[in-house]
Amino acid sequence: MSETAPSAGNDSPHPLAERLWQAEMAALDLYVLYLGERLGLYRELSSGGPATSAELAERAGIAERYAREWLEHQAVAGFLDVENPWAAAGERRYSLPDDHVEVLVDRDDLWFSAHKAIDIVRAARRLPELVEAFRTGGGIPPLPWEPEGRADFNRPRFVNLLGKVWLPSIPEVHERLSGDPPARLADIACGTGWSSIAMAQAYPRITVNGFDLDVAAVERATRNARQAGVADRVTFRAADAADPGFSGRYDLATIFEALHDMSRPVEALRAARSLLDDGGWVLVADELVGEEFAVPAGDRERENYGWSVVSCLPDAMGDPQTAATGAVLRPATMRAYSLEAGFGDVQVLPIETEYWRFYRLIP
DSSP: OOOOOTTTTTHHHHHHHHHOOOHHHHHHHHHHHHHHTTTHHHHHHHOOOOOOOHHHHHTTTHHHHHHHHHHHHHHTTOOOOOOOOSSSSOOOOOOOOOGGHHHHHHHTSSSSHHHHHHHHHHHHHHHHHHHHHHHHHOOOOOOSSSTTOOOOTTTHHIIIIIIIIIIGGGGHHHHHHHHSSSSEEEETOOTTSHHHHHHHSTTTEEEEEOOSSSHHHHHHHHHHHHHHHTTTTEEEEESSSTGGGGTOOEEEEEEEEEEOOOOOOHHHHHHHTTTTTEEEEEEEEEEEOOOOOSOOOHHHHHHHHHIIIIIIOOOTTSSSSSOOOOOOOOOHHHHHHHTTTTEEEEEEEEOOSSSSEEEEEOO
């Protein structure tokens, strides 16, 4: 157990020590949230209603003593309500507040954030290897999907915004996706497929081919497309989009929040350009970071740098020819990569988001 740092004779704690204490509590909140997400405890409370520790344990298939400690932490931390805090421990009834459902349960809601606990735990698994990578300059091996699988952290953005707000705001793209002949899209680094699915749902005439090198991601994407009812127009391949067999076939190629993770981004952009039919474009969305390095910086910049250090940069460092981009992909770097890949023009699109910047690359 840890407490805030001593004041060393001063009534006020050291500001940095206080900040780290707050960070410790936040990390512990995420670890406990991870357990609730993995064990389905939030979903049980949402669907089944308030519960005592014994009732939740029975419904979720866990031990009562663990359920009790988890529930008490969640009430103290403000994630859950407790109806009768004065009652004996086994008689207290806990509930999930209605306005917490969108954050902790509804995976399609833009406020859904339970995935953050999965992301943090998965990142922590590789920290010992990352220590050695810092010394050698190499990369670290990718994590297997199990035990928890990879979180679909961009799913709400794709489902709610991609086809309903962002693409319709680009007149030329919207017109082509709505018109004849039916447009063909290539979704590069499609992951578990939610971007491809969202585009197909918004534009019922198009066909989408998703490409990703991760076989497990492609398998899940295929299941997601089937469950979403678009498998007749959306297919996925565990293949390299640079394969000559795909050249010249698409009206639009997309790369959503993936270019900065690629060890060879220029080659990836060159491959995307090769996919285009006459008159086609490439649409890239990547992190909304500052135009240049500056201190102080905002929270979004700080978050991107954090993920860059522990995940994005190490993932790319295993390739001897890596560009070593990291998550902080600034517009000048994006333009340089695009021009080197053979594009004639790079446009920053006037799409307002809190996290991504959109680029249209014109051959």
